[in-house]
Amino acid sequence: MIQPYKGVGEPLIDIGRVEKFYDLGKANTVRALDGVDLKIYPNDYVAIMGPSGSGKSTLMNMLGCLDTPTGGQYYFEGEDVAEMDDNELAFIRNQKIGFVFQSFNLLARASTLRNVELPLVYAGIPKWERQEKAYSACEKVGLGDRVDHKPNELSGGQRQRVAVARALVNDPSILLADEPTGNLDSKTGAEIMELFDELHSLGNTIILVTHEEDIAAHAHRLIRLRDGKIEVDQVNPGRG
Amino acid sequence: MRRFLSEFVESIRIASEQLVAHKTRALLTMLGVIIGVLAVTMMGTAMNGIDKGVRQSLDVVGSDVYFVARHSWEQADDAWRHLKNRPAIRDIESDRINEIISETEDSNLYRAAPDVYWWPQGDVKTKDRSVANVQTRGTDENFEFINNAQIGEGRFFSELEESNARGVVVLGYDVAEALFPYESAIGKTVRVKGIEVEVVGVFERMGSFFGLMSYDNFALVPLKWLRKHYQWEMHTMIRVKIAPDADREEARYELIGAMRRIHKQVAEEEDNFAINSTDSMEEEMSTIKNVLSVAGFGITGLSLFVGAIGIMNITFVSVKERTREIGTRRAIGARRSSIIIQFLMEAVSVCVVGGIIGLAIAYAGKLGIEKIWPDFPFVYSIGLIVMGMTASVVVGVFSGIIPAFMASRLDPATALRHE
Numbered sequence: 001m002i003q004p005y006k007g008v009g010e011p012l013i014d015i016g017r018v019e020k021f022y023d024l025g026k027a028n029t030v031r032a033l034d035g036v037d038l039k040i041y042p043n044d045y046v047a048i049m050g051p052s053g054s055g056k057s058t059l060m061n062m063l064g065c066l067d068t069p070t071g072g073q074y075y076f077e078g079e080d081v082a083e084m085d086d087n088e089l090a091f092i093r094n095q096k097i098g099f100v101f102q103s104f105n106l107l108a109r110a111s112t113l114r115n116v117e118l119p120l121v122y123a124g125i126p127k128w129e130r131q132e133k134a135y136s137a138c139e140k141v142g143l144g145d146r147v148d149h150k151p152n153e154l155s156g157g158q159r160q161r162v163a164v165a166r167a168l169v170n171d172p173s174i175l176l177a178d179e180p181t182g183n184l185d186s187k188t189g190a191e192i193m194e195l196f197d198e199l200h201s202l203g204n205t206i207i208l209v210t211h212e213e214d215i216a217a218h219a220h221r222l223i224r225l226r227d228g229k230i231e232v233d234q235v236n237p238g239r240g
Numbered sequence: 241m242r243r244f245l246s247e248f249v250e251s252i253r254i255a256s257e258q259l260v261a262h263k264t265r266a267l268l269t270m271l272g273v274i275i276g277v278l279a280v281t282m283m284g285t286a287m288n289g290i291d292k293g294v295r296q297s298l299d300v301v302g303s304d305v306y307f308v309a310r311h312s313w314e315q316a317d318d319a320w321r322h323l324k325n326r327p328a329i330r331d332i333e334s335d336r337i338n339e340i341i342s343e344t345e346d347s348n349l350y351r352a353a354p355d356v357y358w359w360p361q362g363d364v365k366t367k368d369r370s371v372a373n374v375q376t377r378g379t380d381e382n383f384e385f386i387n388n389a390q391i392g393e394g395r396f397f398s399e400l401e402e403s404n405a406r407g408v409v410v411l412g413y414d415v416a417e418a419l420f421p422y423e424s425a426i427g428k429t430v431r432v433k434g435i436e437v438e439v440v441g442v443f444e445r446m447g448s449f450f451g452l453m454s455y456d457n458f459a460l461v462p463l464k465w466l467r468k469h470y471q472w473e474m475h476t477m478i479r480v481k482i483a484p485d486a487d488r489e490e491a492r493y494e495l496i497g498a499m500r501r502i503h504k505q506v507a508e509e510e511d512n513f514a515i516n517s518t519d520s521m522e523e524e525m526s527t528i529k530n531v532l533s534v535a536g537f538g539i540t541g542l543s544l545f546v547g548a549i550g551i552m553n554i555t556f557v558s559v560k561e562r563t564r565e566i567g568t569r570r571a572i573g574a575r576r577s578s579i580i581i582q583f584l585m586e587a588v589s590v591c592v593v594g595g596i597i598g599l600a601i602a603y604a605g606k607l608g609i610e611k612i613w614p615d616f617p618f619v620y621s622i623g624l625i626v627m628g629m630t631a632s633v634v635v636g637v638f639s640g641i642i643p644a645f646m647a648s649r650l651d652p653a654t655a656l657r658h659e
Contacts, residue, residue, distance in 0.1 A: 061653040066571060087575050094573020101656070105568040109257050121250045122573040124243025166572065 003235040005221045007041030010078075012173050012205060013063060014039050018072035020058050020228075032058040033069070034228035040174065040207065045200045047208045047216035047236065050225035057178070059225065060209045064097050064176045065089045077173065094122050098167025102179035104159045106151045106166075112138060113147040116165045123170060137165040141195060157188035164195060168204075175199065175206045181215055193218045213238060247578050251585040258558065258586055259593065269554045270594030272547020273635055277598025277628040279543055281605075283536030284624050287529060289616070294525045300446050300455050302388040303518050304488070306495055308333075308352075308478040312514035313521070326512045329476040331356070331463055333502050337480060338382065340498045348491035349498070350481040353382035354463050356474050362433040364415055364459050371418045375458040376432055378466030386481040394426040394441035397462055405464035407437040413445040414456035432459055435469055492517075544631060547594070548639040555587050555643035566647055567655030576648040583647050587640025588633055595632030599625055 020033040032055045040046065040063070050056045061067035062074065065081060068089075074081040076092060084092070093099075106115045116134040125133070138147050141161040151159055160180060167175055177196070181189030197218055200206050210216050217238045224232040259266050307313075310326050337352040358376040365371075384396035393416075397408045409432060416425040416439070425439045446455035466474075482491035492515055499513050559566070566579055574582075606620050 064571065066653040066656070067651070087577075090570070090573055090575040090578075093571055099571045101568070101571075105564060105571075105656070107565065107568075109261060118569070119572040121246050122243070122569075122575070122578060124246050126242070126246070130246075170573075 002232065003237070005233055005235050007039055007044065009042050011039040011041050011075075012044075012077055014073075014075040015062070015069075016073045018062060018069045018074060020055075020062065020067070021070050031228045033062065035072070036228070036230055038223070038230065038233070040205065042173075043200070043203055043205055045196075045206050045208075045218070045220040046223060047210060047219035047221070048223045048225065049209075049211060049213075049216050050231075051211070054225040055228040056209050056225050058228075060176060060178055060207075063174075063207060064099060065092045090122070094119055095170055096173045098164075098170065098172040098175045100160070100163050100167050100175065100177035100180045102182040104151070104156075104163045104183070106159060106162055108151055111148050111150055112143060112154070112162050112165075115151070115162055116169050118166060119170050133169055134165075137169040138162075140168060141165045155188070156184050157191055160184060160188075160192050161195065164192070164199075168199070173205060175204055176209075177206065178209045179211070180208065181210070181212070189215065244581075247574075247581055248585075251578075251582040252589070254582055255586040255589040259589060265554060266590055266593070269550050269590055270547075270597065272543055272550050273591050273594030273632055274547075274598040274601065276540055276544035276547050276631065276635070277595050278602055278605075279536065279540040280628050280631060281599075281602035281620070281624060283533070283540060284621075284627075286532050286536065290525055290529045290532070294522060296447055297455070298518055298522070300388060302386070302481065304482050305386060305518070306480045306482070306492065307355075307516040308337075308480060308495065308499060309514050309516055310475060313516045313524075327503065328473070329478060329513060331467070331476050333476070333499075334380065334382070334478045336502045337478060337495075337498055340501065344494070348483050348486035348494045350483045350486075351382050351385050352478050352480040353379050353386050355379050355383070355477045355479050356463055356466060357477075358433070358466055358470060358474065363431075364409075364411070364419065365431045366419050366428070369419050371415050371457070373457070374412075374415055374432075376461065376466075377458060378461050378463035380463055383460065383479070386479050389446050390444050391441045392444035393424065394439070396441055397460075401440075402462040402464055405462060405468045407435065407465055408440045408462065409437045410441040410443065410460040411439055412443050412454075412456040412458040414454050415459060416442040432461060433469075437461065437465075540631075544635050547591075548635045551587050551590055551636070551639035552643060554590075555583060555640055556646075558586060559583060559643050559647040563650065563655050563658035566650055567652050567658065570650075570652035571656060579648040579650075580641075580644045583644035584637065584640040587644070588636030591632040591636030591639070592629065595628050598632075599628050602628075 015036060015038050018033055018036045019031070022030040022032060024030060036059065048056050048059060058067065062069055065076070068082060076096065081089070081092070107118070113131065113134050116137050117130045120130040120133060135144070135147060138144055141164050143158060143161050143165060146154060146158060151162070154162065180196070181192055184192060193215060196206055196208070206219075208215065208219055216222060217236070219236050220239060222232065222234055222236040222238070223230060308329060310329055331354050334352045334354040337349070341347045341349045341351065356378040358378065361373040361375050363370050363372050364374045364376075380402045381397060381399045384391070391410070392413065394410070396410055397406070401408050409430065411419075411425060419425060419430060420428060425442050428439050429436050430439055431437070443456065448454045448456075480495055482488060495515055496511060499515075500511065503512055505512065569579065603620060609616050
C-alpha cells in the first residue's frame with residue numbers, strides 16, 4: 001500500500017512545476033524535467049530513483065543549485081533561487097549544500113585535510129579555523145588518523161568518507177549524494193550507507209540519487225521519477 | 241576581502257603544485273618567457289654599451305676636433321663622384337693650416353696635425369714577442385697637443401725627429417704592455433712592419449669600445465718616416481683641434497676658409513674637401529641605437545608574444561584536463577571569479593618562474609662575460625629586474641586571461657559530468 005509522505009515543519013526546498021527543457025534544435029526538445037513539484041523538509045532522508053533518462057540527474061543538479069530551471073519556481077529556505085545570480089548560487093552551494101559524488105571528485109594531489117578544507121577556502125575562513133573544522137569533520141567520518149594521506153593512499157571507502165567530510169564541513173542544510181556507492185563494492189557501500197544513516201540520525205537532511213534498491217532502502221522517503229515527472233512520492237515501503 | 245585573500249593563497253598553492261607536477265611541460269612552456277627576458281637583458285646591454293662606447297670614443301678622439309679629409313663620412317651616396325673629382329689631401333696641408341692659424345688673430349682654431357693610417361695593419365715585434373694587427377699611423381709632433389690621451393711614460397717624438405724621418409715610435413698602452421710586460425719600453429728597439437724603430441714614449445691606457453675593440457692597440461710614427469718606407473698612396477687626414485672656448489660653428493667656417501685658401505678655390509666653386517666631426521659619428525651611433533632598440537623591442541616583443549601563445553595553449557590544455565575539478569570546485573562553492581583567479585595565477589606563476597630563470601641565466605652570463613671581457617658594459621640592474629618581472633607578469637595575465645575566463649564560464653553541471 002502506498003503511503004504518501006508528509007513532511008514536518010517549514011520546507012527547506014520547495015519547488016513547484018519545475019521544468020528543464022533542453023532544446024536540441026528543430027522541434028527536438030528534451031523535457032528532462034516536466035512539471036515537478038517537490039518539498040524537502042528538515043531531517044528528510046530521501047532516495048530519488050528512476051531509470052536512466054528519467055531526469056534524476058537533472059533534478060539533482062537543480063536541487064543542488066548547479067543548474068537553473070527553464071520554468072517553475074524554486075525556493076531554498078524561502079529564497080527564490082531562480083532570481084539568484086551566479087555568486088549567490090555559489091554561496092548557497094558553499095554554505096547550504098554538501099555534495100557527495102559517485103567518483104568522489106577529490107583533488108588528487110591534496111591531503112585529506114586539504115580536500116576537506118576546500119569549501120572553507122571559498123567561504124573565506126582563516127586557515128587555523130579551517131583546519132580545526134576540517135579536522136573535526138574528518139573525525140566525524142572516522143578518518144581522524146588519515147588527515148595527512150593523499151587520495152591515492154586511501155581505499156575507495158575512505159575516499160568517499162573524505163568526500164562526505166568535505167560535504168559536511170560547512171554544516172550544510174542538505175547533503176546531496178549522487179550514486180555515492182556506485183564506485184564501491186557492496187561491503188564498502190554498506191559502510192558508507194551506515195555513515196549516512198548515522199548522519200541522518202544526528203539531524204542531517206539527506207537526498208540520495210541511486211538506482212540500487214538496497215541503497216534506496218536506507219531512506220525514509222522514496223521518490224520515483226519517470227520521463228521527467230514524479231511518478232511516486234511515498235514513505236519508503238522497502239525500509240527494513 | 242578575506243575570501244579573496246584565502247582564494248588567492250589557495251590559487252598560488254594550486255599553481256605551484258601544478259608546476260611541480262608538470263615540470264617538463266612547465267619548463268618548455270616557459271622557454272618563450274625565458275628567451276624574452278634574456279632578450280630584454282641583451283637589449284639593455286647593447287643600448288648601454290653603445291652609449292658607453294660612444295662616450296668613451298668621444299673622450300679618446302675629443303669632441304673638439306675636426307677631421308679634414310677628401311670625402312665626407314656622411315655622404316655615402318655620392319661619395320664616389322666627390323672622390324673622383326677631388327684632389328687628395330697632402331701631408332703639407334697640415335702645416336699650411338697651422339701657418340694660417342698662427343697668422344690669424346684670435347683664431348678659432350688651435351692646431352692641426354696629419355693623421356695617416358698605414359694599411360693594412362701590421363705586426364709590431366721584439367725579438368721574443370709580437371703584437372698583431374697594430375694600427376700604425378704617421379703624424380707629426382703637433383699630434384701630442386691635439387690628442388686627448390696623455391703620454392704615460394717617455395715623450396712624444398719631436399719636430400726634428402719628424403722632419404728627419406727618424407725611426408722612432410710612440411706606442412699605445414696595450415702594445416707596450418704586450419711587448420714589454422716586465423720592463424719599461426722606453427729606449428727599446430721594436431720592429432714595425434719589419435723595420436727597426438726606437439720606442440720613445442707610451443700612451444696612457446684608454447680602454448676599449450664595447451670591451452672588444454681596444455683603443456690602445458696603436459703605434460704612432462713620424463709621418464715622414466712612414467712615407468719614406470711606404471710609398472704607396474695613403475690618404476691623408478688632418479686633425480684640427482679648435483681653440484679653447486671657441487664656437488664650434490665659427491671654427492668650422494674658419495677651417496673651411498683656410499682649406500679653400502690652401503686648395504686655391506675660387507668663390508663659386510664647391511668645397512673639394514670635407515670637414516668631418518665626431519658629431520656625425522654620434523649621429524650615426526644614435527641611428528644604430530635606434531635601429532637596435534626597434535629591433536630589440538621587436539625581438540623581445542615577439543619572443544614574449546610567442547611565449548604567451550605557448551602558455552595560453554598549455555593553460556587551455558590544463559583547463560580541459562581539469563574540467564571535472566573545475567566542476568567540483570564550483571559545486572562546493574567556488575565562484576566564477578575564484579576559477580579565473582586560479583587559472584590566471586597558474587599562467588602568471590609559469591611566467592614569473594620563467595622570468596626568474598631568465599634573469600638568473602642573464603646573471604650567470606654576466607658573470608661569465610665579465611671573466612672573459614672585463615670591460616664589456618653588461619647591464620644588470622634593479623631596473624632590468626623590475627622590467628623583466630613586469631614583462632613576465634604582463635605576459636602571464638595576457639596568456640592566462642582567455643583560458644581562465646573560459647574555465648569560469650563552464651557550466652558546473654556539465655563540467656562535473658566531464659570524463
